[in-house]
Amino acid sequence: GQQLNQSPQSMFIQEGEDVSMNCTSSSIFNTWLWYKQDPGEGPVLLIALYKAGELTSNGRLTAQFGITRKDSFLNISASIPSDVGIYFCAGHRSGGSNYKLTFGKGTLLTVNP
Amino acid sequence: GAGVSQSPSNKVTEKGKDVELRCDPISGHTALYWYRQRLGQGLEFLIYFQGNSAPDKSGLPSDRFSAERTGESVSTLTIQRTQQEDSAVYLCASSLGAGRETQYFGPGTRLLVL
Numbered sequence: 001g002q003q004l005n006q007s008p009q010s011m012f013i014q015e016g017e018d019v020s021m022n023c024t025s026s027s028i029f030n031t032w033l034w035y036k037q038d039p040g041e042g043p044v045l046l047i048a049l050y051k052a053g054e055l056t057s058n059g060r061l062t063a064q065f066g067i068t069r070k071d072s073f074l075n076i077s078a079s080i081p082s083d084v085g086i087y088f089c090a091g092h093r094s095g096g097s098n099y100k101l102t103f104g105k106g107t108l109l110t111v112n113p
Numbered sequence: 114g115a116g117v118s119q120s121p122s123n124k125v126t127e128k129g130k131d132v133e134l135r136c137d138p139i140s141g142h143t144a145l146y147w148y149r150q151r152l153g154q155g156l157e158f159l160i161y162f163q164g165n166s167a168p169d170k171s172g173l174p175s176d177r178f179s180a181e182r183t184g185e186s187v188s189t190l191t192i193q194r195t196q197q198e199d200s201a202v203y204l205c206a207s208s209l210g211a212g213r214e215t216q217y218f219g220p221g222t223r224l225l226v227l
Contacts, residue, residue, distance in 0.1 A: 006155075035218075042117070042204050042218030043156070088155055092212070099144065099211035100169070103155030 006089050006104030013079055014112050021087060021107040022073040029091030032065050032072040033101070037086045046087075047074070079111050115139070117219035119205050125225045126195055134190045134222045138207030145188050146216060147180060150202040159203075162188060163211055195226045 004023045013019060023032070031050055035043035047058050049065035049072060056063055062075045072091075076083055089104040118137045126132050138145050144163055148156040158172040162182045173179070177195075182188040192199055202221040208214035 004155075040220065042206070042220050044218070045215055048215065090156075099146075099161055100158050100172075101146075101148075101156070101216060102158070103148075105153070105155045 004089055004091065004102060004104040006107055008107060009105070010108040010110070012110045012112065015079060015081060017079055019076040019079055019083075019109060020073060021089075021109075022071060023089035023091075023104045024071040025091070025102075026070065027093060028069045029093055029102075030069065031092040032063070033090045033092075034061075034063050034072070034074045035088045035090060037088065037106070039085075043088055076109075079109075081111050081113050084109060084111050117205055117207055117217055119203075119219040119222050121222060122220065123223045123225075125227065127227055128197060129194055131191065131193045132195055132224065134192075134203050134205075134224070136188045136190070136205030136207075136219060138186070138188070138205070139217055141185075142207035142209055142217075143185050144208045144211045144214065144216075145182060146206045146208075147188070147190050148204045148206065149174075150204055150221070152201070156204060159190070161211070192224075195224075197226050200224055200226045 004025050006023045033048050034046045037043045047063040052069050054065040060077045086106040088106045090101045120135045146161050147159040150156050160180050161169045165182045177193045180190045204221045206216040206218045208216045
């Protein structure tokens with residue numbers, strides 16, 4: 001099935017650094033979501049974006065819904081060791097099958113203390 | 114309250130055997146979803162239930178895969194005659210309704226087909 005293009009695939013950073021990751025698609029999405037998955041767990045929703053141009057923060061996390069509705073980014077400021085995990089973007093497409101989430105392949109984040 | 118639970122957490126089986134994976138959604142959630150996550154990949158949609166009917170089975174990879182749901186409760190995903198390429202994490206999610214409702218995920222079942 002179709003997937004979103006998520007980059008980078010992996011990041012290795014020092015504690016305290018800021019992180020940025022993004023997702024792009026050739027199709028329009030009417031909702032963008034960012035999830036984090038810890039080892040052995042299911043994805044947990046971090047931020048949900050519902051309007052083009054929307055910028056939303058959740059603590060040290062900030063995400064934006066691109067104006068074209070074909071992209072989104074997630075920033076993490078002042079990273080800490082517990083930020084380690086896999087971050088997925090996901091979206092609901094417009095139209096009849098909007099219950100279905102399409103996922104990116106994930107960004108593996110490693111934080112060096 | 115309790116989140117989405119799945120069982121078993123891990124399953125090792127031999128090629129050709131059938132397996133049954135179970136999902137208990139959050140109480141009151143009418144929508145239930147199954148996804149497959151292959152190693153290093155994002156989640157791949159398999160099937161969606163609204164109540165106990167499945168309006169969309171389009172993601173099921175083959176006719177060896179089937180799923181059912183009892184009322185607005187437990188769902189089972191069955192894989193018949195398992196193949197090695199079926200090895201993956203199978204994740205279940207539920208939401209209050211369909212559409213833009215937040216989907217809450219269970220911890221997944223890790224299936225390994227030898």
